[in-house]
Amino acid sequence: MLIMLIDVCSEEQISSMSLLVFMKLATCLINVPDDVCCKFVSMALRKLVMAVNESALSEMFSVSKDWFDSDKETVRYLALKVFAEFSQYFRDTKLSSSKLIEISCSVMLSLSQSGLMETKPENIISASIEFITLLLEPSKLEVFRNVVCSGQYITKFGEVLVSCLNCSSSKDLQLCSLFLDKLLSSGDAALVDKFNEAFDGGFETICRILCIQLGVKRFDQRVSEQALKNLAVLMIGLKTNAFTQITYRLEKMCWKEVVRYHDQAFRRLDLDDMCRKFMPIIYREIKRKSVKNTEELYELAMEVAVLFKSKLVKSSILTGYHFVKKNRLRRRKSEGRMPKQWLCLIQLGKL
Structure with a gap:
């Protein structure tokens, strides 16, 4: 009123x-x-x-x-x-x-x-x-x-x-994680760097704290999702030693869930989602589309791709994915040559 x-x-x-x-x-x-x-x-x-x-x-x-x-x-x-x-x-x-x-x-x-x-x-x-x-x-x-x-x-x-x-x-954690998300999404690299240098340890300290949040006994799905989203961005800017330490912490966290929390898979599922966020970066290097197109980056990206291929999927499953992908590409090419009216009729099941 x-x-x-x-x-x-x-x-x-x-x-x-x-x-x-x-x-x-x-x-x-x-x-x-x-x-x-x-x-x-x-x-x-x-x-x-x-x-x-x-x-x-x-x-x-x-x-x-x-x-x-x-x-x-x-x-x-x-x-x-x-x-x-x-x-x-x-x-x-x-x-x-x-x-x-x-x-x-x-x-x-x-x-x-x-x-x-x-x-x-x-x-x-x-x-x-x-x-x-x-x-x-x-x-x-x-x-x-x-x-x-x-x-x-x-x-x-x-x-x-x-x-x-x-x-x-939980409320304070969500607010702080949201602040980090907004800061990293601002698109101002100078602003992010300034904030990184503002306190002891910078984003490396924050990454360690985010790992602790993921490993707590009282698991909060919303806090976990936001923490992993921030980690996926912050870890890219870490030095090699710090990056290795954080990945080691995440690995131990997953093993702890397997051993102690038999009926849970939250942390592993969220970590898989985090790995998915890194995939476009690896794919970009494999396709040599990066601005800094060096042989070292290409070789490392290929090694990671081979590791994922060997660890995550069997050859039969991979063959099935390739078959589905080829069918999709073939369909897209054929649809690209068709008039729009025909495509509408196909989608409605009238052709």
């Missing part, structure tokens, strides 16, 4: 009552237990932020900042949830950009405090990481570079990330 009213009313009408509506919606973000209702509240809040004028928007920012400066943890948590909503649909104006930088600096300053993991509640840290992850979206990436990656914040944030990855909370 509120969303419909925002659509119908003019900017002046909405702005005149925006602060009261904003405060009511903001409190609902943390008080509504139902996830579906919470999504509708978030939608209404974003709609409100986009519909008001600059003056009303500035007023809402100021109220949120006052909440974040409060001594009460519940009020600070509320401010972080509101910050996340602001960042989702912030407007490309000088006011919005400056305010986004301002609240980003406040969040990073809060995470940079000494004894953070011992003194801050878990929900405050989780909400802070969730907000910073939103800054990795393309429209806000410049804010991430200027604020999060500045020298005074990035080292401390790296330490917080490692600490959260080491904790037993």
